């Protein structure tokens with residue numbers, strides 16, 4: 001599904017409309033287990049976010065805005081004061097940073113949704129899976145001044161496995177900021193967004209369940225999550241919560257820890273009108289290796305929630321190469337790596353010098369007529385309306401991203417170009433502007449099986465047909 005022909009031009013936007021599935025499965029478990037879960041793109045018809053009246057162009061523009069919101073959030077997140085322990089030891093945990101904390105929660109800024117089940121008996125939750133944050137949370141009864149959600153609230157009183165975490169405990173100290181609640185003994189969080197949105201609630205434990213290939217649900221007891229009882233801000237009716245998949249202590253992947261041997265993976269498929277499903281894997285299912293796979297180090301950075309890589313160069317065979325600056329201005333000096341890999345950002349963001357040089361390289365290769373993008377988001381666009389067929393694909397080059405450790409990732413045309421209109425395709429690499437944060441976004445990750453190994457601190461990528469694996 002690599003062609004950019006007209007009937008198929010939405011494929012270019014695949015990221016936007018994409019339907020992915022992540023499958024978490026569960027575990028009660030001993031180490032060595034593997035399981036998977038389902039992921040849905042927020043703009044797919046399967047998603048409650050789906051707006052059938054929105055055009056693909058408006059969806060693309062919305063996705064671009066979300067990409068910038070996301071970059072701004074990462075910058076603010078990186079600006080948090082570094083705890084002294086962090087400066088001397090990269091393995092030290094992050095402690096309470098005081099009042100100046102930004103939320104680890106991102107709403108309206110991510111592209112996928114994940115189905116999980118909470119409690120006993122189970123309640124289905126459609127949550128945002130987020131590699132850029134850690135806390136898992138959902139809105140709970142009673143909810144005082146909460147954002148309106150269409151699904152019923154989670155009712156902790158109706159679950160036999162629900163427990164509130166006490167304050168002063170180790171799990172409670174893993175929150176960036178906590179208080180002792182009104183009762184004086186409950187671990188209460190208050191996350192504030194840069195835009196004034198917030199969520200308040202109690203850190204709790206609950207059994208999470210996931211659908212498994214075998215049909216049985218896998219149940220994972222005592223997972224720390226936030227039961228939100230008070231919220232306000234930029235949330236959507238269809239939101240019910242979030243699943244943090246970052247590298248910090250409270251994330252689902254860190255909590256599963258040795259059970260999944262520090263491994264998880266996902267595969268984001270190209271959009272197709274047919275329902276496409278893809279997997280979010282844990283444990284042994286998440287090993288990405290073999291022919292065609294490449295591996296690059298996950299670099300130490302701050303905060304440890306984010307996944308940093310070192311991008312050394314972008315090249316186009318026969319047309320040159322562009323070296324990438326070794327650091328991001330927004331990153332603290334202890335952060336190694338110069339780009340954040342994030343499944344919740346659609347586009348790839350780089351600095352202006354890099355962008356101009358890559359554009360020059362690409363423009364010297366593509367012979368199609370140039371077009372202007374009226375949204376002002378993309379700066380290199382082409383008219384491909386003369387090519388209605390499989391030969392369209394051949395009009396666009398394969399761009400190579402060279403990560404440290406000799407990992408060369410070849411981006412297919414649908415990874416690097418988006419059809420903003422039925423006859424216009426633009427380079428999907430955009431300026432990071434003055435935000436100062438480089439991001440390797442989800443469009444570039446499409447149709448790669450991407451495996452994270454948090455024990456070995458490395459990331460592996462392998463080309464795959466994500467809709468059929």
Ligand SMILES: *[C@@H]1O[C@H](CO)[C@@H](O)[C@H](O)[C@H]1NC(C)=O
Nearest residue numbers: 062065066069108234235236
């Ligand atoms: C989501 O974000 C977009 C862009 O920032 C904004 O225009 C839109 O109103 C937001 N939607 C909701 C429901 O908050």
Ligand SMILES: *[C@@H]1O[C@H](CO)[C@@H](O)[C@H](O)[C@H]1NC(C)=O
Nearest residue numbers: 007008271272273274275276
């Ligand atoms: C997928 O879509 C194509 C074209 O729309 C259709 O011919 C085909 O039957 C669909 N396949 C499935 C499994 O729905």
Ligand SMILES: *[C@@H]1O[C@H](CO)[C@@H](O)[C@H](O)[C@H]1NC(C)=O
Nearest residue numbers: 284285286287288289290291
């Ligand atoms: C991939 O890794 C798995 C698990 O470590 C191993 O069993 C398998 O042989 C490896 N496959 C290849 C092709 O290296």
Ligand SMILES: *[C@@H]1O[C@H](CO)[C@@H](O)[C@H](O)[C@H]1NC(C)=O
Nearest residue numbers: 316317318364365366367397
């Ligand atoms: C564009 O680059 C590709 C890959 O290097 C090459 O095969 C193709 O001939 C180039 N086309 C032009 C017009 O330079």
Ligand SMILES: *[C@@H]1O[C@H](CO)[C@@H](O)[C@H](O)[C@H]1NC(C)=O
Nearest residue numbers: 369370371372373381382383
């Ligand atoms: C694109 O915009 C520039 C500057 O506004 C203009 O000079 C150029 O002719 C436009 N190109 C096309 C193909 O419309």
Ligand SMILES: *[C@@H]1O[C@H](CO)[C@@H](O)[C@H](O)[C@H]1NC(C)=O
Nearest residue numbers: 369371383384385386387423
């Ligand atoms: C795009 O190219 C086609 C011919 O291939 C032409 O008819 C059309 O006017 C062009 N569109 C624009 C906006 O220049």
